[in-house]
Amino acid sequence: MATKQSKMHGRVEGAAKRCAVRGCRAAGEFRAPLTPGDFDGPGSWRWLCLDHVREHNAKYNFFAGMTPDEIEAAQSPIPGWDRDRQTRVFTAPGADPGPAWSDFKDPLDAISARFRPGIPRREMSRFSGEERHALGILGLREDTDLHKVRKRYSELVRRYHPDRNGGDRSHERKLGEVIVAWQKLKVARAFA
Structure with missing residues (x-):
């Protein structure tokens, strides 16, 4: 059983396993999923030596089997916003514009100013x-x-x-x- 995980290269010190590659006599100090695409959940692992884990990682391709559109969606800096139907709409057509953020020192005051009933808001300025x-x-x-x-x-x-x-x-x-x-x-x- 592994006792301590090193910060360097993912090596697990004290692993009592041998490399899972047939014929290799080196210590299996690195965990790798059984197949490159099998990492959803705890999964099954095998122990590899440094040379074989490098070989395993070189063969790994996250985008294998994806279409160009799926690859583009996976690389998006804002994943989910375009697809998420549960996302709250922040403004409605025809709604009054919010207060100018520059008029407030605390952002929470600016947010609450918009929804404070009965208190007339100052007309929006085009200047900060x-x-x-x-x-x-x-x-x-x-x-x-x-x-x-x-x-x-x-x-x-x-x-x-x-x-x-x-x-x-x-x-x-x-x-x-x-x-x-x-x-x-x-x-x-x-x-x-």
């Missing part, structure tokens, strides 16, 4: 929380477009830049905030 903050730094509202954002950014850079203020660096922090806000808004999904 960070993007709304960036709009505030530029002094713009959510109904703006990218052209207005670019124009306002240019105005504020000219206003706060030290070269335009006779070398006065007192507005550098504000200039940095304006630049960061522009970097955030120029790639906003709302303007895509």
